[in-house]
Amino acid sequence: MAETTTRKAPVEVVVGILMKEDGDVLLGQRPDGKPYAGYWEFPGGKVEPGESLFEALRRELIEELGVEILDGEPWCCVEHVYPHAHVRLHFFICRQWRGEPQSLEGQAFAWQGHVAVEPLLPATIPLIEWLNRLRWKTDQV
Numbered sequence: 001m002a003e004t005t006t007r008k009a010p011v012e013v014v015v016g017i018l019m020k021e022d023g024d025v026l027l028g029q030r031p032d033g034k035p036y037a038g039y040w041e042f043p044g045g046k047v048e049p050g051e052s053l054f055e056a057l058r059r060e061l062i063e064e065l066g067v068e069i070l071d072g073e074p075w076c077c078v079e080h081v082y083p084h085a086h087v088r089l090h091f092f093i094c095r096q097w098r099g100e101p102q103s104l105e106g107q108a109f110a111w112q113g114h115v116a117v118e119p120l121l122p123a124t125i126p127l128i129e130w131l132n133r134l135r136w137k138t139d140q141v
């Protein structure tokens with residue numbers, strides 16, 4: 001009998017990097033009850049059926065932070081296999097939004113220039129170095 005390999009499609013996730021004019025970015029701590037509770041991440045979550053990536057990001061940031069994003073520049077895409085899930089993360093840089101972030105899911109959050117919060121979700125760690133380079137380039141303009 002022919003051997004078949006079934007590979008499950010990754011779970012699509014959108015992630016928003018809210019960036020202030022001075023380059024500070026917002027991170028949140030994953031609430032209790034989720035895998036990797038206590039780890040720091042950028043706000044976001046899973047895309048629901050029928051949603052575009054931007055619609056999903058807009059919804060997630062309203063649900064998590066009470067913030068309505070007005071823009072979102074697609075930045076990079078990273079895949080990671082965790083014990084709990086295989087995820088494909090779509091990162092967006094958001095520079096304009098309405099409202100002040102609030103902790104609607106009981107999570108801690110922090111604006112960071114040089115990102116110093118720990119631990120970070122494993123798939124997010126390489127992003128910090130890329131983000132520093134992006135910030136450096138923006139500083140040179």
Ligand SMILES: Nc1nc2c([nH]c(=O)n2[C@H]2C[C@H](O)[C@@H](COP(=O)(O)OP(=O)(O)OP(=O)(O)O)O2)c(=O)[nH]1
Pocket residue numbers: 013014015034040041042043044045046047080082085087089121122123124
């Ligand atoms: N939001 C976010 N998720 C990340 C980052 N890095 C990273 O590996 N992830 C992973 C962790 C999770 O496996 C997945 C996000 O799923 P989630 O469970 O937080 O999504 P959700 O808010 O829709 O959760 P739920 O409704 O199922 O409770 O992406 C990041 O920087 N931000």
